[in-house]
Each structure stands twice: as structure tokens, then as C-alpha cells.
Amino acid sequence: MKKSESEQITHFRTANPSSVRDVNRSIVLSLIRLHEPLSRAALSEKTGIFRSNISSIVDDLIETRLVREERATPNGRGRVPYLLSLRDDTYRVAAVSIRPITTSVACSGLTARPQKVLQFKTPAHPKDAVTQIASAVRQLKAEIGMGSKKDFGRIGVSVPGLVNAHTGEVLWIPALPDYAEFPLRQELEQQTGVKIEIDNDCNLGALADMRLRQVDMGGVKDFVFLEIGDIGVGAGLILNGELYRGHDARFVAEFGHMIVDPDGPKCRCGRRGCWELYVCDRATWRRFRPSASFSEESVERVIAASLNGEKSAIKALRQTARYLAIGISNIVLALNPQVIVVAGRIMESWDQLRPFVETEFAPSQIPIHILPARMAPEPLFLQGALSLALHDVFAQPALGW
Template identity: 30%
Template structure:
């Protein structure tokens, strides 16, 4: 070999070693996150890495404040091992659920546990007004973050519309938004990474990571708020379709020549089974004194049979759409989330009856229908998870 070839070979070998070290560091960190408390010897056993390699990588992670020593463990005959745990307070993430009529925010540690929360009513939809309210909410959450090695590592957000890979909201029909460059604006304002996805996708991720969807391979999350969206998880992976826009099943037509929708279609499912449909129908029935979902739930709880019947009628439509989802996707579970999950007591029976009546027997045999374990906080927790996952991806590539 000549000198140039020697240098190229040395460079390749150095690069290969650096890549292997990154991979092994990721393996060790994942083992601690998933199975702590663990000793160095236990990490070696779980990962198949030799003890010297584990010891070196653990020291790097200790130096980086990503893991911590928690004290002695049980002895198996010799010296007590030092146990290791993930340091969830090494940094924090902001999660935002931007709804049609609300903004919900959470500050979470790196385990996804909530440290601080914010919720406010969104009274108008103009992008300038909504962005101002959104920035104020994020500022309050960032200010609530305790001191930490990595600070606030990112912002994750779920929004009620179609989002592209650049974090632009292409179309949010219930907010009348088109082509809003939300990620660019927020990254310029806060100088930290921002991840934006459809709210139903964020909700699906929240339930898969922290709620009713844990460990389930095939699940559909149905977000029922002012509109309806769905997050589709197949083989434990979020399905986003060829262009990244899957899950808009709220715009599945359930009435051939039904009501006109803001999306341009007619007879969309969300026109008959959403929170907006509930409030519209309440007004048509002369129940104008109940002008919010909360007041309608209170009336149902108090025994108002007119309101209970209204919820049942909405539940029938909700069950109709869910039956279509089950017949198409054959999932293990369908999870109903977002604000209408608060009305579980008055929706559930009608939803189950309609699903049972309309689904194919082989599809119905194994499917489980449930309401979100995180109730209306699935999307905000999933949004925080987006920011945390992106942080880990950066750490593992360093």
C-alpha cells in the first residue's frame, strides 16, 4: 500500500470503531432505561457486550449525566454490585396539544412523567392570535423547568390537521388554516428542536407509550374532539401512508349525500360523532342552556334523560365509524380518546352495541374496544414523547 491508501484505511477503521461505539452506547443506555436498576454485570449479561466494554460505556454515560449510580444491590456471593438507573431529570421536554378550542401543554422529564402542566381556552383561530397564545404557553412551561444538564431538549406538538415533513400545517379545516409554517416559526422563536405531527398520531403514540396501548401490536386510536382523527399503529409502528397523511378517517363518508364538511366532502363521520356534532345537535334539540361538553356531561350525570339520549345518538354514529375501522384494519384494540372520552359513561353502551351490530364476526372475535387510559391527555403526552425520542436520537448519534 502507498501512504494515501494507508491513510484511507486508517480513517475507515477509525470511523468503523466510532460507529460501533455509538451502537454499543445506545444498546447500554436502552438496557438501563428499560430494565433498571441494573449492575454493570447484569448489563453485560443482557446485551452480550463484554464487561470491559460495558464498564467504559457506563462511565461515558455517567459523565454525561444520562445514568446515575443508585447504591449497592444484592450480592450473589462477593462484593455488592453498584446499581445503575436512568437519570430522567437530565433534561426536560415540552409537549403541546393544539386543539381547535384549547391549548394543552406539559413539561415532562425524560421518562415522560409530567412535571408541570398548562391548559387554556383558545377563543379565536386566526394564526397570529393562536401563535401568540401558543408561545406564551410554551414560555411558561420552559420557565417551570428545573435546572438540568441538558435543559429543555425539545418541543413536540400535535395539531388538528395535515402536517408535512417540514412541520408545516398544510390544512386544518376546523381551524380554517392553510400552509402555516409552524415548526419554522417556533424554532426561530425558541432555538430548540420542534417536532410537529397530527394530533391523533400524537395521541396514538401517547397511549402506546404510556397508556392503554402498551405492548399491543395493532391498535387504532380514535381522537374525538371538535373533529375526529385517527392514529394507526400496525406492528407497533405508526402507519403514516405514502405521503405521511394517513389517519384522516374523520372524513370518511358515512352519509352519501350528507351534511357539507369544511374539508370539501359531504357526510363526513366527524359531522355526526364529534364534540362539535354533539353541541350542534344539543342546540337543535333546544338544549341551549348546556353550551359545552362539560355542562352536557354534568346534565347527564344529574339524570337529564334528554341529554343522555343525545349522548346515545352520538354514540351510535361513533360506533358506526369504529365498526368500519375494525372491518378494514382488524386491530387488536380500538382506543377512544380526546375530550369526548370524558363522556365514557354515556357513550360506551351505544358505541359497543353499534360495533357489535356492524362488524364482521371474525373481526369482532378478538378486538377490544376501550377508552384512553390517559383520557384527554394522550396527545400532549405523545407530543412530549416525540421531543424526547428526537433528543435520544441525537444523543445516540454523537
């Protein structure tokens, strides 16, 4: 039924003096995160907000113990300024990265720098995982000396498969089949008493890479993150500085399942000739040693052999580069992102792959900017889960409807 106009109007949230202040507060906090340490004067200059208003916001951030202000080290010239930085010892969050073999649990303050990381073997059943995660969270609290009255503000969780980010239900994890349809967020909230945010690992990899890149590149706002893994390709999509999750937050950017050969081998998704079958580490290894079994070191061995000038290794990498170029050019034609960020072991040979990939692009004249991710996938996913847990602290309040 169509809503009446007056009903629709109640769905607007318009700016009033208090919400404008909330927006300015989140802008100031985000700028401190990006440029710390910096002075009140620099904040005023960057935002165009009057000094007196900046001071009132900063005083509030200091009072709520999110920010500290300290005298800079004197350098013998001029007045010594007072500089603002984020506090890492007051508001704390935790993060969980579930991987097929190992699960990591970490905690951080506002800077998202991990302060402590615990690891355990990932249980085959999700109920056991919840019990072990809750126990690791308690252990973290004890080890960093959080009092019994304090708790983590949020816990961010990275899942290596499809998850509904709105409901927190796991949909499908290829490596952990028993996790399908498990209400992970609900169970973890019950066990830990802390609000849980859950997302797919590559979405969080994209988020973490964007945060790490913002610091020294002035911000990359539209990019695609790809993880070339052992048997698959994961991806995350950042549009206008925000993670894009698809209309119902169930899946997005499943570029690994773009079909590049409809008559190709069967994929685990049920279709044939998906891109990931041609660029994953196992595919690179098979080209090099068709009958030898694949292990974690396989890609390193191909790279080492190619550096030694072994022709079959160079050929194998070149073939992977060709398929990388095919898939990435499809993505670029569809989305025209600023950058494609690629993570995974194969990127250790990026200097060798790069000319091959660029040769494949050359005829199309498509300008493509590919960068290796700032970290290996495992620490990146954990970092992304910390960023997810901190998201609401820095997020601007929503205005409009």
C-alpha cells in the first residue's frame, strides 16, 4: 500500500544543530585518525569549521576519552604546538578472523592496531567455534588488563564464505560445510554479551586495504579488491569510500565465478569454466607440475623456478597472468575503478607477472591500475574485522531518509 505523504515525511531525518554537530564530530574524529598527530588549528584549516567550534568538539572528544592532546616535542624553533591523537587505551574492540584451518582473535583501540592476537584451530562445527571464540575474547580481556566492568565496544567477524551481513547468518563456507545456515551473530552475541558485526573476508580485506591506503595516498575511494587463493578468487568492492554489499547484503562481487569458458571444467558453484579455475594458485601449480600434489608452498616453488629461468615455470606464470588480465579487464570494463588491489601469494611474483599482464591489456588500450595489497590476506582480513568493529565510531550519522 502506498504511504501517505505525511507518513513518508516522518521517514526524513533532517539536519538540526545537534545532528550537524554529530556530523562535524565524526569528521573531526576521522581526520584525527587520518592525520594524527595534528593540532586544533590544522583541523580548523582542513575542515573550514571555526576554531571555537573545533575546540568545543575536541574538548568533548577529550572528555569522552577518545582523543588525547599532548605537547609536541620542541624543535627549538617557534611555539611548540599541542597535538591531538587517538587514544588506544579507552574504547576497545575485538576482531575474529575465521579461516579454513586457523581462527585468529585480536583486539585493538581506536587506531585499529592489533594489541594482542590469539589463535586456535578452526573447529569443524560452528557451535564449537562460538565457544572457543567466546573463551578467547575473555582471555584477551584478561591479558590486556581490561577490568571486569569494561567490555569490548563491538566484535567484528570475518567469514571465509557467503554471509548475510544484515542478519549475521552464515550462508555457505566451502571449506566449512557445517557452518551453512548457522546464526553466527546471534550465537556469538549470546556467548559474549557484545554486539557483533559480521562480513565476508574479502569485503573486509577491501575495507582494511582502503584504510591502510588512506594514510599515505590521500584516499582511494573506488576500487576492487581481489584475493587470489588456493582454490578460488574472492573479491570486495568499495564504491565512493563505502563497502558495497549488494541489495540484500548476501553476496557481491563474485568475480571468481564469471564464466570465461562455458565448455571449461566444472566449478564448485555448479557451473563451468569460472574465472577462478584459471587463476587460483592450484591452477598455476597444475600448469607447472600437472601430476604433483598441491601444497601451501606450491606457488612459491613456481615463482622460485621462474626466477631461476625454468621455462615451464615462466610459461605457467605467463598463462596465469593471461587469465588474470582477461578477468581484470572484464571487471574494469564493468566498473571503471581507480585501482584493482590484488592480494595472495601469486602477488609475491608481481614484478614478473606485471609485464605479462600489461601485454595482455595492451591491444584494448584500457587504462588499468593494479596494485598489490598492503598486507598478505590473513592479517588483512583480521585488520578488516577490526575496522568493521570500529566502523560506527567513525561513521557519520545518516541524514535524509
